[in-house]
Amino acid sequence: MYKKVGIIFEDATNTHTAAYYSLVAAMANQAELIIMAKTLKNGSQTCLRYKNRIEKFISECEERNINIKTVHYEQLTLNNIEHFVKNEDIDIVFLPLDFDTIKNNRKLQIVINKIKKLTDVKFAIVKAVHMVKIHHSKVVLVLDKKISSIKDWGDFIFSLNELFLNKLTLMYLTKEKEDELPETLSKLVHLLEKNKIYIEKLILKGISGKKINLEAALRNFDLIVMGISKRSPIKTIFFGNLMLDVLKESPCNVIVFKT
Known part of the structure; x- marks a missing residue:
């Protein structure tokens, strides 16, 4: 089972679904949930929205008594994700795919190939279609x-x-x-x-x-x-x-x- 679960917290609406999946996995394993987040530099609307999403997610975790750690990076690049995974000794990472990546064959292939090379960690790559529909009956x-x-x-x-x-x-x-x-x-x-x-x-x-x-x-x-x-x-x-x-x-x- 997993001792540490990671979530790459992107600045996108589909991140919420991947984050919820990571929360479920952390609860099931009584694992620490480690959030990889961007460093916020200014008070723009985008930054404030991103900050609010993270704070809301952290509150959801705290309500469920999940142990949380947040690690900040300037950018959420594939190289930083590799560093994050190895540095924090994470068992499984939930990675949301943004729609631009999904529609771009070359970009999607680069992401997948990079992840396949990270042999010491498990990944759950998430595509969200239903942003709100989280409890799945089928x-x-x-x-x-x-x-x-x-x-x-x-x-x-x-x-x-x-x-x-x-x-x-x-x-x-x-x-x-x-x-x-x-x-x-x-x-x-x-x-x-x-x-x-x-x-x-x-x-x-x-x-x-x-x-x-x-x-x-x-x-x-x-x-x-x-x-x-x-x-x-x-x-x-x-x-x-x-x-x-x-x-x-x-x-x-x-x-x-x-x-």
Whole structure:
């Protein structure tokens, strides 16, 4: 489980959703919540709005008796995020994606590649579509048979259980028609059900981001949770990238988990 949870507190409205997810994870693990914030230099409207958002979030944490620490940086760059993660010895970091990054293929790929290189820390990359809708009644977990660690995924799902209240849909996409989950996913399901999280299994033929987004829209999912793509930038150019397609076009919130 996690001892330290981090949140990159950007000056954007979608940060609130990622911050709430980090709060839920900190509560579940009784962990310290460490906020990476920008240093405020002047009293402009933007700075005041940013300060108010942080103060409101800190108040929400204090109401839940969460131990908080705030670390300030001049800018919230990827290099600073790397420094923040290593300096504070954080177990998992929640990183909100702004809409400009999501729509810019090159910028999004740079962010993802940088995060993949940070091997000693887990990341939860958050895209927010519903800014206010935080308690999710329908959550889909999209995984393939090559998940890196059953334990890591179990810990992550347990940490966010308050969001979906013991009920998940597991979507497994296959190239060929299959009737059963692969062994790795069956073990994860067993682990979750052993801890009283009910899993509805959904096995679908056809592997694409478009398929995931379509199913999410048709089934009215509130949140898609999936793993980070291991595909290289070169392969992405030639073969596409399912994760990036989901992030760009999803009809609901998305969390991309990097173990």
